[in-house]
Amino acid sequence: MGEQVRPSSITEERASFYGALALAFGSPNERSLKKTLALICKGKKKPDFFWPALRGGIESLEASIKVLEGDSAILSLRAEYNRLFVGPAGLPTPPYESVYREEWRVMGESTLDVTRHYEEAGFHLSPSFRDLPDHVAAELEFMALLCEEEGEAWHKDDLFQAAKLISREETFLKDHLVRWIPNFTSKILSSTDFPFYRALASLLRDYVLLDLDCVRGLRRVLKAEEFALRVKEETRDGA
Numbered sequence: 001m002g003e004q005v006r007p008s009s010i011t012e013e014r015a016s017f018y019g020a021l022a023l024a025f026g027s028p029n030e031r032s033l034k035k036t037l038a039l040i041c042k043g044k045k046k047p048d049f050f051w052p053a054l055r056g057g058i059e060s061l062e063a064s065i066k067v068l069e070g071d072s073a074i075l076s077l078r079a080e081y082n083r084l085f086v087g088p089a090g091l092p093t094p095p096y097e098s099v100y101r102e103e104w105r106v107m108g109e110s111t112l113d114v115t116r117h118y119e120e121a122g123f124h125l126s127p128s129f130r131d132l133p134d135h136v137a138a139e140l141e142f143m144a145l146l147c148e149e150e151g152e153a154w155h156k157d158d159l160f161q162a163a164k165l166i167s168r169e170e171t172f173l174k175d176h177l178v179r180w181i182p183n184f185t186s187k188i189l190s191s192t193d194f195p196f197y198r199a200l201a202s203l204l205r206d207y208v209l210l211d212l213d214c215v216r217g218l219r220r221v222l223k224a225e226e227f228a229l230r231v232k233e234e235t236r237d238g239a
Contacts, residue, residue, distance in 0.1 A: 007162075007221050008154035014211065015147035016042055021207065022140035024061075024200050025085070025095060028077050037065045040203075053210055057203035064195040080194045092191040093184065097134035100180040106132060110176070117172055118142060136184065136204075139177060143169065143211075159225055166219050173212045181208045 020039030023032055041062055068077060085095045094104075102108035111134040118124070118133065123142050125133065132138075146169050153161035181204060188201035 006154070007218055007225075008151050010214070010218065011147050011151040011154060013042070014214065015144050015151060017207065018140050018144035018147060021200075021204055022137045022144060025135075025137040025140065027086075028074060028081055028196075030074055033065050033068060033074075037062060054203065054206060057199065057206055060199040061196070061203055064199045068196065077194065077196060080192060080197065084188065084192060084197065093187040095136040095184070096132055097136075097139065097176060097180045100183045110134065110180075114139065114176060117168070117176070121146065121168055134176075136181075139172075143172065143177070146172070159222060163219075163222055166215060166222060170212070170215045170219070173208065173215060177208045178212055181205060 016039050020036050023039070024036045026032060040058055068074060083089070084093045085091065094106075096106055096111075097114065098106055098108035098111045101110045111132065114134045121142070123145055125138055129135075129138065146165055150162055150165040150169070153159075153165060185201040185205040188197055192198060
């Protein structure tokens with residue numbers, strides 16, 4: 001991590017990236033694609049920690065969105081989205097965690113644990129979201145919220161709250177996202193020739209694994225900040 005990069009800046013970029021990925025796994029339209037492109041490309045020119053590792057994936061997704069011009073292209077992409085993730089025919093790539101962890105079962109134990117994480121963090125799915133709680137878009141939106149709240153904690157120098165949120169993020173990544181996203185994205189890559197969904201799958205896979213390392217790095221930064229604060233307080237008390 002570069003010395004000049006503040007933890008709040010890192011976490012805000014993470015929130016933006018998770019939000020973009022969540023949006024990309026919704027039903028596509030021209031507006032959502034433009035917003036996804038803007039959010040994902042936002043940090044491409046910044047020197048932050050893992051952006052260089054994601055540059056190729058970001059550029060592939062960017063290129064796949066830019067060629068989607070006209071209503072027919074959007075309609076074709078939407079048809080592919082429905083084929084992959086919605087139905088009504090049998091889904092080649094169901095977007096639910098429990099399917100990949102519990103032998104293609106929906107609403108399993110892993111789903112219940114996802115719901116528990118949401119409740120403990122005070123996260124509520126939007127009333128307009130009419131799908132299962134372990135849908136990939138919901139889990140990514142949850143991570144976006146945690147990152148937003150962590151960014152606010154860093155801005156307020158609230159190290160206790162930052163530590164609490166970093167712990168939530170690390171646990172959710174380890175217990176959920178990292179345990180099923182690789183299999184999910186592999187299914188996408190073997191099930192579609194659409195450049196957009198191939199680029200999206202590769203980027204999601206790489207990002208989730210890199211973000212777990214990033215969260216662990218933030219934990220080390222937090223410990224250094226806490227140590228510096230203790231030294232400052234002890235120096236002031238001894239003066």
